[in-house]
Amino acid sequence: MSTNSIDSLLHESRRFPPTAEFSAGAIAKPEIYDEAKADRVGFWADQARDLLHWHKPFTETLDWSGAPVARWFGDGELNVAYNCLDRHVESGNGDRVAIHWEGEPGDTRSLTYAELTAEVKRAANVLAGLGIGKGDRVAIYMPVIPEAVVAMLAVARLGAVHSVVFGGFSSESLRSRIDDASAKLVITADGGWRKGKVFPLKAAVDGALAAEGSTVEHVLVVRRGENEVEWSEGRDLWWHDEMAKVAAEHVAEGFEAENPLFILYTSGTTGKPKGILHTSGGYLTQVAFTHKNVFDLHPERDVYWCTADVGWITGHSYVVYGPLANGATQVMYEGTPDTPHPGRWWELIEKYKVSIFYTAPTAIRSFMKLGREIPDGFDLSSIRVLGSVGEPINPEAWIWYRDVIGAGTAPIVDTWWQTETGGIMISALPGITTLKPGSAQVPMPGIKIDILGEDGTRVDPPQGGLLVVSEPWPSMLRGIWGDPERFRETYWSRFSAGDTWKYFAGDGAHVDSDGDIVLLGRVDDVMNVSGHRLSTQEIESALVSHPMVAEAAVVGAADEATGQAVVAFVILRSDQEGAQTVDEASTILRAHVAQQIGAIARPRQVFIVAELPKTRSGKIMRRLLQDVAEGRELGDTTTLTDTSVMQIITDKLN
Numbered sequence: 101m102s103t104n105s106i107d108s109l110l111h112e113s114r115r116f117p118p119t120a121e122f123s124a125g126a127i128a129k130p131e132i133y134d135e136a137k138a139d140r141v142g143f144w145a146d147q148a149r150d151l152l153h154w155h156k157p158f159t160e161t162l163d164w165s166g167a168p169v170a171r172w173f174g175d176g177e178l179n180v181a182y183n184c185l186d187r188h189v190e191s192g193n194g195d196r197v198a199i200h201w202e203g204e205p206g207d208t209r210s211l212t213y214a215e216l217t218a219e220v221k222r223a224a225n226v227l228a229g230l231g232i233g234k235g236d237r238v239a240i241y242m243p244v245i246p247e248a249v250v251a252m253l254a255v256a257r258l259g260a261v262h263s264v265v266f267g268g269f270s271s272e273s274l275r276s277r278i279d280d281a282s283a284k285l286v287i288t289a290d291g292g293w294r295k296g297k298v299f300p301l302k303a304a305v306d307g308a309l310a311a312e313g314s315t316v317e318h319v320l321v322v323r324r325g326e327n328e329v330e331w332s333e334g335r336d337l338w339w340h341d342e343m344a345k346v347a348a349e350h351v352a353e354g355f356e357a358e359n360p361l362f363i364l365y366t367s368g369t370t371g372k373p374k375g376i377l378h379t380s381g382g383y384l385t386q387v388a389f390t391h392k393n394v395f396d397l398h399p400e401r402d403v404y405w406c407t408a409d410v411g412w413i414t415g416h417s418y419v420v421y422g423p424l425a426n427g428a429t430q431v432m433y434e435g436t437p438d439t440p441h442p443g444r445w446w447e448l449i450e451k452y453k454v455s456i457f458y459t460a461p462t463a464i465r466s467f468m469k470l471g472r473e474i475p476d477g478f479d480l481s482s483i484r485v486l487g488s489v490g491e492p493i494n495p496e497a498w499i500w501y502r503d504v505i506g507a508g509t510a511p512i513v514d515t516w517w518q519t520e521t522g523g524i525m526i527s528a529l530p531g532i533t534t535l536k537p538g539s540a541q542v543p544m545p546g547i548k549i550d551i552l553g554e555d556g557t558r559v560d561p562p563q564g565g566l567l568v569v570s571e572p573w574p575s576m577l578r579g580i581w582g583d584p585e586r587f588r589e590t591y592w593s594r595f596s597a598g599d600t601w602k603y604f605a606g607d608g609a610h611v612d613s614d615g616d617i618v619l620l621g622r623v624d625d626v627m628n629v630s631g632h633r634l635s636t637q638e639i640e641s642a643l644v645s646h647p648m649v650a651e652a653a654v655v656g657a658a659d660e661a662t663g664q665a666v667v668a669f670v671i672l673r674s675d676q677e678g679a680q681t682v683d684e685a686s687t688i689l690r691a692h693v694a695q696q697i698g699a700i701a702r703p704r705q706v707f708i709v710a711e712l713p714k715t716r717s718g719k720i721m722r723r724l725l726q727d728v729a730e731g732r733e734l735g736d737t738t739t740l741t742d743t744s745v746m747q748i749i750t751d752k753l754n
């Protein structure tokens with residue numbers, strides 16, 4: 101972020117206190133902060149007891165003796181799926197709609213808690229019949245359809261571990277995730293709908309399993325796209341056939357609170373994505389608590405909609421586990437916001453009377469660009485809480501969101517968290533916090549955040565520094581799948597000392613003079629494109645895997661629509677020079693990255709250059725390339741081996 105925009109964020113003077121009416125009816129009361137402060141660990145124990153059903157109550161809340169791996173509610177037992185399903189039916193809410201699902205072509209399905217519970221029981225029987233049990237890994241590669249939720253909960257019900265891979269990822273990406281976790285089963289669909297077309301998923305699974313030696317025994321296929329699929333007899337099974345064969349009843353067994361619930365891969369600073377591991381009791385406690393309090397959820401009357409795909413952590417925590425644990429009614433939509441018309445989202449809000457809406461700044465900015473006439477054409481008066489997630493929300497977008505979507509009155513909660521944190525860590529609480537555009541504001545009750553300088557001492561406002569979490573929290577990651585060393589190194593080596601453990605998040609932050617936290621973006625080689633995390637190195641590896649490429653450097657450049665955009669600088673191999681025009685080469689390489697990783701990683705631009713700026717020790721100076729990509733004057737070039745390189749690059753591009 102540029103110094104200018106940081107200054108304007110720190111001097112943001114607009115304030116939006118909650119209305120007396122909202123505060124009076126709000127779930128969270130101001131005392132919650134003092135309660136949590138007085139006994140942080142006890143506070144979480146209370147939440148775990150109040151919000152969840154325990155097959156066996158816990159007596160021990162936090163065991164941090166194995167730091168940095170925490171055990172929360174360690175001697176307790178629960179079933180995550182039972183908490184999201186059966187108990188709502190047993191308490192008389194079986195007829196409440198759990199999911200109003202809308203397919204992109206306009207087909208719809210509503211499932212009550214009783215119906216969703218029945219489907220998950222059958223699916224659990226199907227999975228058990230395929231040999232899936234406690235601890236087994238199941239890969240899920242699906243569109244946003246109810247079966248994706250059913251599949252996740254069925255895996256959870258058996259105490260097995262899901263690894264959901266976003267449906268937009270390539271066959272290659274899917275393969276590496278299946279292999280890393282040694283998945284036994286893949287659950288997929290023939291295809292899903294996106295931008296008016298069916299995108300094939302089964303074909304990508306076939307590609308991922310083509311190599312010898314895969315650990316996958318079966319592929320369960322949901323019929324959705326009705327597209328042609330190839331079939332591997334014995335391995336492939338239709339979901340609907342198997343569901344019809346099994347018993348309807350399934351009794352949920354309790355599993356220990358630290359039983360792994362899922363692995364979710366996310367990009368880090370080095371090439372290979374990390375399998376972030378989350379467990380059961382602590383995770384479910386924090387996502388249920390935050391979902392209820394941050395969004396002020398009144399499950400008996402609210403209609404909630406989080407637009408995230410289930411393939412991301414936001415989909416795990418705030419489409420599946422948080423809302424269902426709380427017995428919420430929610431909207432789920434399969435497709436893109438502009439299909440078949442640019443008002444599709446607003447039409448859905450009007451149709452289902454959505455009262456709580458949670459989306460990403462990149463979406464808000466793209467709607468802003470289209471103009472307010474589009475949302476103004478729909479009745480959005482049901483909205484009473486708005487949420488934002490994924491990247492800092494700029495004050496202009498914040499104000500537009502509140503005015504145009506929230507009728508100038510809905511509180512906005514800007515929620516900061518990560519795949520690793522599992523649940524929301526920093527956010528306003530509507531009804532309590534006086535809102536300030538552009539700032540995520542305050543740590544959640546029970547969460548301890550500090551901003552540290554490079555030397556590890558606390559910085560005082562308005563100094564900037566690095567964001568750390570200073571005390572363990574219930575939904576924290578328990579590790580990186582198969583790589584405990586990388587787990588310690590990545591998150592715990594920077595600021596921990598002796599037996600004081602501090603989690604390094606990778607984000608820069610400021611505390612302003614009111615004590616509010618302003619997030620400033622990543623301080624590492626991780627980019628944030630449309631709220632999705634991508635690693636510069638991962639894309640560089642994809643580029644150099646192409647026979648045309650000798651060397652590549654990737655930077656995240658500021659982009660009005662997507663926050664950051666991927667910009668690549670590539671040196672072609674000498675035997676390739678002249679084989680294509682520069683434009684052709686750039687088109688081929690953009691497509692190659694999309695095919696290797698997925699469309700979200702496709703570079704906005706690929707510049708073919710003769711040299712890359714390097715320091716004397718051979719390190720590529722991405723900072724300078726970022727200056728070029730953002731059209732800024734170049735920063736300090738004095739540490740370059742050859743200071744003329746940058747001149748050559750900029751001359752060539754201008």
Ligand code: WT7
Nearest residue numbers: 489490491492514515516517518519619622633
């Ligand atoms: C990174 C985590 C949390 C689910 C979606 C992304 C950035 C996230 C905010 C926010 C400023 C934010 C951070 C963080 N980020 N939310 N409200 N304000 N930055 O999860 O893919 O794990 O990415 O997203 O840089 O480290 P993720």
